[in-house]
Amino acid sequence: MEPAYTDLRILKTRKKIKQAFITLIASRSLETITANDLITTAKISRGAFYRHFKDKEDLILQLQTEALAGVKQILTLLQNSDKQTFFFQLLNYLQHEGYLLSLLISTHGSNETRAQLKYFIQQHAESQIVPYIKTTVTTPIEKHYLIIYYSNAAFGVLEDWVNSGQKETPAEMMLILDKIVPLEFKNQI
Structure with missing residues (x-):
């Protein structure tokens, strides 16, 4: 259940981050995944990641x-x-x-x-x-x-x-x- 955002850019960015997380955790241990790994895999800017989540732990908690x-x-x-x-x-x-x-x-x-x-x-x-x-x-x-x-x-x-x-x-x-x-x-x- 995703939060009720209406801005398509926000939805698209959150979807990219979630998909990057799924891709990474499917093959690696959670402890080895960094925010930088998520940013690179999602192909987003650092600022975009941090506009949505405080850090990797915040992302994990929300997911x-x-x-x-x-x-x-x-x-x-x-x-x-x-x-x-x-x-x-x-x-x-x-x-x-x-x-x-x-x-x-x-x-x-x-x-x-x-x-x-x-x-x-x-x-x-x-x-x-x-x-x-x-x-x-x-x-x-x-x-x-x-x-x-x-x-x-x-x-x-x-x-x-x-x-x-x-x-x-x-x-x-x-x-x-x-x-x-x-x-x-x-x-x-």
Whole structure:
């Protein structure tokens, strides 16, 4: 979700910077990317970059916020979907519209983005998964670790799929996840 700018020059410059970031992070570690790399790859002036962002960290923060807002939106839309639809649509989103988020959670990406996405998955697990699990968990601390267990498992699968180059299609991953996610989630995700 990009900010609502109307000046086409601003939109064009921001798009160039975002595309430069995507190009660079697809092949390099986030720590090795400099503002100068972004400026050179985007083919813009130094002043143009700094009119839009304070520094590289500001760019990353804005892109991370945009990417996480997109995944939150897709998860909200899929909240009442059956398990297969949920998995397919989420994976399809990450492979296409959410490609930036995929890059940010990859090994080249941002620890902050990974932590934020894990936290969001934990919140989703607490409200959308835990109530449907057949378990003997009774105390708040047991519930906490149950949420951590399921959310880290979900994040781990996404992270591995991204880091291995998304070799499986969203449809193939949906079938795999359908088999490995416990049966009690059949239509509750």
